[in-house]
């Protein structure tokens with residue numbers, strides 16, 4: 072059952088954002104100071120303009136006016152520089168916060184238990200680290216600098232209006248409810264119509280592509296008319312929705328214009344009546360307040376028009392922060408003195424009501440090689456994952472030398488799973504994932520130990536050959552040998568092998584078995600035996616069925632006992648004989 076990854080609540084998202092800003096308090100304070108400086112520098116010339124109006128009205132000499140004009144020009148110049156710096160600083164701060172968010176998200180995701188990711192769907196996580204990061208990134212780089220500068224300007228302009236006269240300040244605020252009403256009208260209508268438009272455009276492209284790709288079939292069955300009708304219908308839907316979007320936006324702009332008219336008219340009326348009543352308000356102050364308000368038209372519209380994108384970025388941010396709220400066990404640090412692997416009364420289930428392991432106990436002595444066998448779905452991979460600390464038992468313990476596996480320092484237990492991933496890059500770097508400082512000689516020795524050096528040297532660029540996605544393709548068996556060579560380089564005391572690649576009885580299977588044997592030599596090894604020949608070569612065999620241990624013993628003892636293992640072995644021998652017969 073799919074269980075989506077969590078989404079952070081608004082409170083958690085704010086707390087995270089504040090935490091990030093606190094961690095960069097000097098940079099954040101400098102950014103705010105520069106932004107306020109830029110906004111202040113753009114407010115001062117307007118208030119100075121009011122002063123000039125009053126001075127001219129009072130018949131002041133031009134010698135009084137010129138210094139004010141020069142000062143205004145200098146401040147405007149400074150304001151321009153500060154505005155540019157604010158854009159750079161906000162973008163840089165946003166990008167840094169986003170980079171650390173992306174690292175946190177990926178870091179958490181990589182440490183999540185594999186089954187949590189399986190349940191949530193890897194697609195959800197990929198969408199978060201790609202589409203959501205892109206949405207937040209676009210906001211950080213494109214909207215936030217303008218929106219934040221606009222906010223500073225709005226706050227300082229309204230403060231300046233109150234500074235000129237409280238009546239002018241109040242008059243300026245009169246437009247606020249009209250702006251809010253316009254936004255309240257627009258937002259619930261815009262999201263569905265934008266989504267419907269995107270869907271309609273997508274459907275039209277899909278139809279077009281299908282018709283072009285299947286053009287031969289369309290001709291063969293004379294379906295041209297029907298396809299053209301369908302494309303016409305899809306195009307008409309997309310066109311109508313685009314017209315709908317445009318008309319909605321135009322009506323929104325109309326509402327904003329009415330709010331602007333209301334604000335400007337209120338300021339002019341308030342100023343006019345105050346001046347006429349002979350109060351403290353002057354013509355210059357009224358003119359300055361009107362210009363201050365008028366200059367807010369663009370920034371406020373900018374905030375309102377980008378509200379959709381800001382909301383989308385906020386939603387993306389909440390989804391990214393949400394991943395970070397998942398509990399992740401801290402990396403262990405303990406080093407055990409012993410190297411035995413012991414599972415005691417382990418129970419486990421992926422779902423609450425469906426038990427998969429029902430009280431498994433087993434011990435692999437230091438240096439011993441134990442094979443787990445059992446039919447499909449018996450629980451072998453689950454036991455291996457618990458022994459490696461990838462899954463946590465519901466009850467019971469898994470420990471190495473008495474230390475629970477999730478408290479162990481890295482590098483003590485290593486698991487090779489059924490999906491051996493080849494990371495894109497030079498083959499030598501793939502090997503160095505296990506031991507970052509490994510020399511070429513050490514890497515070659517590891518490859519030789521698992522019988523992979525010959526083919527690795529024959530690659531076009533030897534160990535420098537780029538493998539993985541987009542690089543030189545490796546066979547599944549070669550990828551498995553690479554994983555075994557990584558294990559040799561890591562040199563863990565405990566090795567857990569759950570690889571299932573080669574076909575029973577094939578030469579590839581025998582080769583891989585030899586590679587695995589060489590890689591785990593001298594280590595305490597728990598091996599999920601997908602091929603029973605692997606089990607036959609082990610020191611002991613544990614037979615699992617329906618999540619319980621059915622039999623334990625050596626190959627010979629279990630065959631002689633004539634129980635479940637003996638049946639499996641007989642069936643296996645029959646299969647390999649018939650496989651050889653067909654070959």
Ligand SMILES: Nc1ncnc2c1ncn2[C@@H]1O[C@H](COP(=O)(O)OP(=O)(O)OP(=O)(O)O)[C@@H](O)[C@H]1O
Nearest residue numbers: 186189421427445446447448449450451452453454
């Ligand atoms: N991620 C998962 N979510 C839910 N159920 C799971 C998950 N992985 C395994 N199971 C179930 O748990 C049970 C044991 O699976 P497990 O893979 O451990 O068996 P196995 O013995 O290794 O089988 P195989 O030989 O086919 O690999 C099976 O019933 C399987 O369907």
